[in-house]
Amino acid sequence: MIDSHCHLDFPAFDHDRAAVIARSQALGVRKMIVAGISRQHWPRLWNTVQTNAGLYAAFGLHPYFLAEHHNQDLLALREYLTRYQDHPKLCAVGEIGLDFLLTDLDRQRQIDLFEQQLELAAEFNLPVIIHARRANAQVTACLKQAKLPRAGIIHAFSGSYEEAMEYIKLGFLLGFGGAATWPRATRLQGVLKRLPLEHIVLETDSPDMPPAWLATGQRNSPEQLPQICQQLAAVLGISSAELAAQTSKNVQRLLNLSA
Structure with missing residues (x-):
């Protein structure tokens, strides 16, 4: 299996990062994509992937942290x-995108930042890892x-079947993880059932987005991916x-991960 989205560089893993990675890989999660969120985090992210086999990096400016980003961060x-x-x-530009759920985040500034990062991805011929909350129509328009x-x-797709198909027409893969394991997630599960396997990938978003069997506030990790x-x-x-074989093939095809 491949965890297509996690944050193993976060402080939540500082005390046992190597052990978590070892346990995850022993369970069959052989590769993990570590997504960046801000310029300040990139050095520790790169150190994390450099010092651990099977980890790959994406660098990006996450919309949630808009207040922390500055023009020079694009440089x-x-x-x-x-x-x-x-x-x-290095496998992608990400985590980038739009978050319209949080009303205090300036939408136009988000869009400008997103579009400039898409331009960089195109220039460097890299795939993108996209965060989209309540913003699928605008994300699709930008793409x-x-x-x-x-x-x-x-990442963490939660939209409708129609929105999913718009992304798929553009060649995108859709990430599913802990959110789809909850009993109340019937709408999301219904969408998942209708999608072609060739466009589905698995993720944990660890330490966040816990699956249904973790207690509230309990840290998520790539170790949960087999049960997900x-x-x-x-x-x-x-x-x-x-599912493990096809989703891993999908990630490998998109990101060209080295052996």
């Missing part, structure tokens, strides 16, 4: 992408305008082995 992102563009550990040479992943896979395979009516 810094270009510098990072230039420095590591030929490194096998159509950007005309990326490579597509990407819509089992739960979602049951929703789809297929074996967990089939």
Whole structure:
């Protein structure tokens, strides 16, 4: 299995990061994509992926932290992408996108930042990892305008079937994780059932987005991905082995992860 979205560089893992990675890989989660959120986090993110086999980096400016981002951060992102563009550990630009759920975040500034990062992804021929909350129509519009040479992943997809198909038409993969394991997530599970397996990927978003079996406030980790896979395979009516194999193939095809 491949965890297509996690944050193993976060302080929540500082006391046992190596052990979590070892346990996850022993359970079959062989590769993990660590998504960036801000310029300040990129150095520790890169150190995390550099010092652990099977981890890969994405650098980006997350819309949730809009107040922390400055114009020079885009220049810094270009510098990072230039420095590591030929490194096998760099796999995407992300986590980028739009968050319209949080009303105190300036929408136009979010859009401007998102579009500029899409331009960088196109320039460096990299896929994108996208955060989209209550913003699927605007994200889709930006993607159509950007005309990326490579597509990407819509992280933690929670939209409608119609929105999913708009992304799929653009070549995107849709990330599913802990949110879809909750009994109340019947609408999301209904969407999942209708999607082609070739466009689904698995993720944890750890330490966040816990699956249904973790207690409130308990840290999520890539160790949970096998059980997430089992739960979602049951929703789809297929074996967990089939879901694991196909979703890993999907991520590998998109990101060209090294062995």
